[in-house]
Amino acid sequence: MTLAGVVGSAVAVFHGILMQRMMIRPIERALAGTPTSAGIRRLVSPLLHLSTIAWLAGGLALIAVGSGWAPPFRLPVALVVGAFYFHAMVLNCWATRGRHPGWMLMAAALLLILIGA
Known part of the structure; x- marks a missing residue:
């Protein structure tokens, strides 16, 4: 989850x-x-x-729960941030017809969230 947060924050x-x-x-x-x-x-x-702002806040939340600061919130953070990143991935891919690296980076962060959750 921490790596997903780093990717998401950097993209943001x-x-x-x-x-x-x-x-x-x-x-x-x-x-x-x-x-x-x-x-x-x-x-x-x-x-x-x-x-x-939403992607950066989500990335920081992922880093926090991935680092063990708030273990009870691991799943809720993964679900909420995953929804934001999924939305960004789908719309970015659709709007740019897949020619923009942003959707791929969000897909990578989403995969890391799924693995970490």
């Missing part, structure tokens, strides 16, 4: 960096010249980073 951090560079900055530049309210512009980044 890398995903956050790429998301900021390749999606959020261009969207913010595009919205700058429109009559969009300031509140909506402030929401773009946090909403797009929601998956990054």
Whole structure:
């Protein structure tokens, strides 16, 4: 489970960096010249980073239960984080038609969760 957490956390951090560079900055530049309210512009980044935050939190939870910090929560953490990672894997594979390494990394983390659970 610890290795699954490391993989998931690393994917989350890398995903956050790429998301900021390749999606959020261009969207913010595009919205700058429109009559969009300031509140909506402030929401773009946090909403797009929601998956990054969930994957990172899940990875840290996997590391915690895999390291023996919270043994009674091993199965619930595996189920919840596994559901997040499964969702990410399926949608990433579908959206990119399998040409993006993210779905493969999430599949590897999911396999490690299954082995560790």
